[in-house]
Amino acid sequence: FPPNFAQIGQQFTEAFYGTLQTNKEQLVNFYHDQAMLTYEGSQVQGKAGILEKYKSLSFQRIAAAVTNADYQPMENGVLIAVNGQLKVDDSPQALAFCESFLLRNFGGNFAIVNHVFRLSIHNF
Amino acid sequence: LQLETFPANFALIGQQFMQAFYATLQTNREQLANFYYDQAMLTYEGAQLMGKAAIMTKYRSLGFQHISMAITNADYQPVERGVLIAVNGQLRVDDATQPLPFTETFLLRSFGQSFAIVNHIFRLGVHNY
Numbered sequence: 001f002p003p004n005f006a007q008i009g010q011q012f013t014e015a016f017y018g019t020l021q022t023n024k025e026q027l028v029n030f031y032h033d034q035a036m037l038t039y040e041g042s043q044v045q046g047k048a049g050i051l052e053k054y055k056s057l058s059f060q061r062i063a064a065a066v067t068n069a070d071y072q073p074m075e076n077g078v079l080i081a082v083n084g085q086l087k088v089d090d091s092p093q094a095l096a097f098c099e100s101f102l103l104r105n106f107g108g109n110f111a112i113v114n115h116v117f118r119l120s121i122h123n124f
Numbered sequence: 125l126q127l128e129t130f131p132a133n134f135a136l137i138g139q140q141f142m143q144a145f146y147a148t149l150q151t152n153r154e155q156l157a158n159f160y161y162d163q164a165m166l167t168y169e170g171a172q173l174m175g176k177a178a179i180m181t182k183y184r185s186l187g188f189q190h191i192s193m194a195i196t197n198a199d200y201q202p203v204e205r206g207v208l209i210a211v212n213g214q215l216r217v218d219d220a221t222q223p224l225p226f227t228e229t230f231l232l233r234s235f236g237q238s239f240a241i242v243n244h245i246f247r248l249g250v251h252n253y
Contacts, residue, residue, distance in 0.1 A: 013228065032125065032234065033164070034125050034127060036201050036202075038199045038201060040211075041197070041199065043201075044195045063127045064238040065251075067251045068247050068248070070170065070245045070247065072165050072167060072172075072243045072245060073165075074242070074243055077244045079229065079231055079245070081167075081227070081228075081245040081247065083227055083247050083249060083251075085251050094251075096249055096251060098210070098212055098227035098247075099210075100207055100208065100210045100229040100245075102203060102231070104125070112135070113125060113203070114201045114203060114208050116199045116201060116208070116210035118197050118210065118212050118227075118228065119200065120179070120196075120212055120225055120249050121196070122194075122212075122213070122214050122223075122225060
């Protein structure tokens, strides 16, 4: 269990959202080769699939504001739960989103092995 | 990654867990203790709790009598000897007229034949912008 899990989590969160907002195709570098991403219900596995998914997202610009990021240590990794809002292109409306990341330590570097993203839309 | 330890039926495990957990939350909160590993961690609205005893103290301290949960989405992914569950939904307590959005993440691990929560994070989906 990494004792500095919160710091690892914070550094990851800053780097990830920074890259998402400036150069989303570079996000693939955060993932393990066999990582899994579930993006709005669609499951992809492996870096190639994940890169394709990010390339397929149709917005030019995205601004992400993190409301909460919670970190917990796990065996050889960190669990991260993020809650926030995002805005794409010229949209006036901010959309609530939530995502979970499971990071694992691979020889001193932490990589995403599991990632789930959802917009927080409730159609009730 | 030890992919061979990923449970093949992770989605089924996840669904069964969810149904049991939310039913217990809504009908008999005290029994939630049975879902957690002894050294499980819960982060509830930012408060970090470690171990079953602290977790149950937290559940007992919650001020509502009744809670109803409506799950909008539950996503499941396999992990080594376990399942990651990400939930998105709305909840309503007591006589509140307004439902509140919430998100939670569970990491389940297999212990023998059964699965227990080792990590759990809960947040209300409130954005103060």
